[in-house]
Amino acid sequence: MKMLNKEFYYLNGQIMPSEDAKIHVSDLALLRGYGIFDFFRAIKGKPIFIEDHLDRFENSAKLMGLTIPESRKRLLEIIMELIRMNPYELLGIKMILTGGYSPDGYNPAEKSNLIMIARPFVFKDPARGIKLMSCEYQREIPEVKTLSYITPVRLLPKMRSIGADDYLYYYNGFISESSRSNIFIVKDQKVITPKTGFLPGVTRKHVMEACRGAFYLEERDVTLAETLAADEVFTTSSTQRVIAITQIDDHVFGDGQIGPVTKKLQELLLKEE
């Protein structure tokens, strides 16, 4: 008899088969988009940069006035149990905290709903670059990993129609981030990344640390124009690590291949994990 791997999720105190993870329609994330999340990978049973992700999860919750119903120690125990019950070599875990079962469909409940979704995933090929579509947009409360993605999800058909893989958000002439990753540019061997207006990524932080001793790093406002004039552009995220941006709209960078600085930072990041 062949056994299919089942997935297990966590919901409000219990780990259960994924198909049983249901919430009542009075949840404030469903009704008002009110909630936060975080996402990290577990590789061969080890959650990567987990303390950074828990730090950010706690910070997002605080900035949204939500209380995480479990202690940090207990969160870690739940995560390790989820990893044990979902024995994939590469596992992605999404932790979601919502405004809870609202008494009136608008005010947060006293108790938040806590959900953890665990699913296998695959990395993008690090040797291949991707294409971005520029998009004039500024995320609401960008420093919080909120559930709000209506603009990028709505524009997916347009993005796909031009063969792009993700967005490059800019506003008032300055770039901020991609829909689910941070942006770096490389110019004359300098590595430059925006300083404000985006979600501070965990992979971004570790790539910046990896730059120390290897490259000159600048954290400052970056215009869309200088992004297009860069030698290399790359994104960083927990799902993709470091991926080269070889094209933005109609503009192809250099020979359209992954650049040497991006390649070096891919290698340096792997040593940090």
Added chain:
Amino acid sequence: MKMLNKEFYYLNGQIMPSEDAKIHVSDLALLRGYGIFDFFRAIKGKPIFIEDHLDRFENSAKLMGLTIPESRKRLLEIIMELIRMNPYELLGIKMILTGGYSPDGYNPAEKSNLIMIARPFVFKDPARGIKLMSCEYQREIPEVKTLSYITPVRLLPKMRSIGADDYLYYYNGFISESSRSNIFIVKDQKVITPKTGFLPGVTRKHVMEACRGAFYLEERDVTLAETLAADEVFTTSSTQRVIAITQIDDHVFGDGQIGPVTKKLQELLLKEE
């Protein structure tokens, strides 16, 4: 034996006791705030301005690339059945359409989830005015009734701490709307309301029609400064009908009582229902 009134909700083809209305955590409204809704009242079994609400629901769905899984005729049948099963004299019905059970937590599903929540409600006292807190904010895709309310929900504690009942959104010096209602100002017997940047309300539409023959009406951009200098300010919504704004931040209008134009429009709107 005393029977408590039970509430019944609709979910994906079925009417069920409200406590059974649960959706799987892979729903895209929960994961990415991706969905729309509409809200209307039923008074003594009659849904008010229902064709306007269905028009707007259909338009919101279209602008978000979502497909309503039932015909308009069937939606009306479901609504009438919900009203029959929830025999409250005043009933509020919220229709929600989400991006469905996403295959990957980001892309909409082929089939949306359709939810209808029916709950009794009470009107605000039309003789009393309310206080607004001004808030620099522009809604994302304002012409669509999306589920995205993270800024107003997040600011609730601040709003309550100054004793305000709702927000007055302004951006670049111009007002747009309140968190869940439209705004009108009255100056020298003229009724003025913003023209762009907000959700076109059904009650707003009917109040504008009620103005015909009674008051001179202007639809144009309105500054925050002229709002504060107005003789009267009022909001319109399906939950509140017409309610006087007697205070914005520290500024009290006139004697802090409901003004004559607001009062007249309250009466005229009731005749339209």
